[in-house]
Amino acid sequence: MDSMAAQAGTGPATGPLTVIRKVRRRRLADLPTDRTLVMGILNVTHNSFSDGGDYLDTETAIEQGLRLHYSGADLIDVGGESTRPGAEPIDPLTEQNRVLPVIEALLKAGAVVSVDTMHTATAEAALKLGDVIINDVSGLNHEPDMPELIARTGAPYILMHNRGNAQTMDSLAVYDDVVEEVIQELTRLKDTFLAAGVKPEQLILDPGLGFAKSGEQNWELLRGLPRLMALGLPVLVAASRKRFLGTLLATDSGAEPVATARDHATAAVSALSASHGVWGVRVHDVESSLHAVKTAQAWAGPAAVPSRRHPGA
């Protein structure tokens, strides 16, 4: 249990959900600024590659969200639609039925929450529940009115690089220089948001590992992190359990470890990302990445800690 939960007198999700008492809502501005943040993943979906189907039921999803919260997640990313290559789109109402009750419960429990959605209607409905971050993996290929919503609401927004959609992204992973092209395409998207009235302080950039990227392109992007960070905006790295880690860890016979067996490699990516000073890492296993970023922070020493700011703060 984290200290805030202890002070509030709440406990881990061991009993009925009625035990959740209202605690002081934590905001982004309350989160640590001296280290990389750890975002816990909660997919309320039937088909996400790692945890699809595990938390589709609302009560189970809330319990898992609370588990992430009490295991020290700085924020929790709640998604209701899988974006894995080939995934069929779902309608925004189904998505909202999945995520809104979970977001509401997690906010009440004092968690900082982001909503992983490509739909403006879902983003807007989540924002009515409280201060949430909008995490949009569409690369603005989905709903063109997202910039207007983000400008109007002033919400923090994760702008991820992507090409095409779940059906087409794999065929669009063609680059001469993946780092340069991702930076150029993210810069163009950023300018679209700024032109709509979004403030630069609202934005977080994400290279979109695995979204229209091959495994080798993901590694190139990780090597190129300093170039992405040179744009001057906070950066989120989301490598957790992804296929390229499975490929890396395959045995001589080619057998890849199952998704949950990629958490050590994920934690290594978290430590290395933290050593570059990224704003956040998005992970399934919170504890190992929290330990990893704290280790990286201690290694770098207090003098090396870049001054971080949180979006919207």
Ligand code: PMM
């Ligand atoms: N990847 C997934 C889902 N949401 N959001 C951001 N910002 N960046 C990502 O790379 C990202 C994301 C797919 O992974 P999952 O199925 O494990 O959630």
